[in-house]
Amino acid sequence: MDILDLRKNIDSVDDQILKLLVQRMEFVEEIGKLKRGSNSAIYHPDREKEIIERLALQPTGKLSKKAIEAIYLEIFGVSRNLELPEIISYLGPEGSFTHQAAETRFGAIADYVSLPSIQSVFESIETGRAKYGIIPIENNQEGMVKETLDLLFEKKLFIISEIIIPVNFSLATKENHIGEIKKIYSKDIAFNQCKKFLGDYFGNKEESFFVQVDSTSKAAQLAEKEEGSAALCSHIAAKIHNLPILFENIQDSTSNHTRFFIISKQANLKKTDRDKTSIAVKLKNDDKPGALVDLLKEFQDNNINLLKIESRPIKQIYDFKFWFYMDLEGNILDENIKNVIEHKKDEILFLGSYMNLC
Numbered sequence: 246m247d248i249l250d251l252r253k254n255i256d257s258v259d260d261q262i263l264k265l266l267v268q269r270m271e272f273v274e275e276i277g278k279l280k281r282g283s284n285s286a287i288y289h290p291d292r293e294k295e296i297i298e299r300l301a302l303q304p305t306g307k308l309s310k311k312a313i314e315a316i317y318l319e320i321f322g323v324s325r326n327l328e329l330p331e332i333i334s335y336l337g338p339e340g341s342f343t344h345q346a347a348e349t350r351f352g353a354i355a356d357y358v359s360l361p362s363i364q365s366v367f368e369s370i371e372t373g374r375a376k377y378g379i380i381p382i383e384n385n386q387e388g389m390v391k392e393t394l395d396l397l398f399e400k401k402l403f404i405i406s407e408i409i410i411p412v413n414f415s416l417a418t419k420e421n422h423i424g425e426i427k428k429i430y431s432k433d434i435a436f437n438q439c440k441k442f443l444g445d446y447f448g449n450k451e452e453s454f455f456v457q458v459d460s461t462s463k464a465a466q467l468a469e470k471e472e473g474s475a476a477l478c479s480h481i482a483a484k485i486h487n488l489p490i491l492f493e494n495i496q497d498s499t500s501n502h503t504r505f506f507i508i509s510k511q512a513n514l515k516k517t518d519r520d521k522t523s524i525a526v527k528l529k530n531d532d533k534p535g536a537l538v539d540l541l542k543e544f545q546d547n548n549i550n551l552l553k554i555e556s557r558p559i560k561q562i563y564d565f566k567f568w569f570y571m572d573l574e575g576n577i578l579d580e581n582i583k584n585v586i587e588h589k590k591d592e593i594l595f596l597g598s599y600m601n602l603c
């Protein structure tokens with residue numbers, strides 16, 4: 246078969262795919278009507294995961310699970326947009342890793358709004374200006390993001406899902422050869438995380454060769470405009486600013502991952518077989534010995550596995566009181582977790598149950 250015949254075959258398959266997609270969207274539209282009628286959430290991450298898992302079990306030929314996921318992610322994005330176009334806010338700027346995390350879940354078609362601070366993302370959800378907000382919660386090298394923890398305690402919003410993405414940097418430039426690069430723009434943290442690559446390829450350069458800017462996205466924007474320059478940035482920043490990637494994954498550590506939360510006004514009340522529940526705990530008798538032990542004992546008695554515990558000061562009062570952020574294994578719909586949260590409702594604030602992706 247020559248290339249023209251092969252393309253004819255592709256055209257015929259595409260016609261069938263499109264017909265099936267139209268059919269799929271008709272069902273989606275019906276679901277959208279039912280959801281709007283009952284005022285329930287459009288986005289069901291658990292259902293989307295279930296679809297991917299189910300499809301990946303079928304004979305998929307050359308398609309890896311990752312490839313299926315990438316294709317379906319866009320289909321889900323289009324579906325949700327059809328059910329009800331919803332605004333997604335994220336910690337910007339455009340091209341940030343939070344933006345990249347948002348796109349890995351909501352696809353390219355969603356209506357995004359980039360906001361300048363974690364607090365403004367929380368506020369956009371509180372006021373209803375956005376339906377879902379994406380904020381970073383933890384990096385496996387740097388630890389937890391304190392501002393996110395404090396706002397989870399302060400604002401009464403829910404975590405409906407987590408997203409974990411590797412922090413990968415690219416060297417992006419319009420130049421075809423490394424020798425043509427006269428300047429690299431990036432942010433301090435990115436320069437620090439790519440020391441080995443920069444040492445190997447640009448070790449002999451003057452300090453002025455490396456130019457610090459406020460964000461890696463800004464770096465990509467500048468490098469796109471200026472001949473002979475490059476940016477160390479995320480691949481989404483390179484994509485947004487139409488900057489070709491010369492080298493990918495140039496960071497020193499391949500184990501650098503960031504965890505993000507999707508927050509919303511409505512809690513996710515669905516169960517899967519590997520869930521996590523986040524809570525905020527403010528102990529009542531914290532002036533007496535054993536207050537925390539009492540709570541942990543209650544977890545033990547109910548066979549609840551504690552996955553994470555982090556303490557934070559309560560900023561509204563002056564006496565150095567603190568609260569705990571905790572991740573528990575299981576779902577609020579599980580009897581044991583429900584019982585403890587119910588029993589300790591004066592001390593525990595439920596933050597959300599969602600699928601454990603760690």
Ligand SMILES: C=C(O[C@@H]1C=C(C(=O)O)C=C[C@H]1O)C(=O)O
Pocket residue numbers: 273276287288289290292293296320321324325328
């Ligand atoms: C169609 C639905 O709504 C959304 C879109 C989905 C899809 O395209 O399959 C799946 C889950 C939801 O996020 C649904 O809830 O089933």
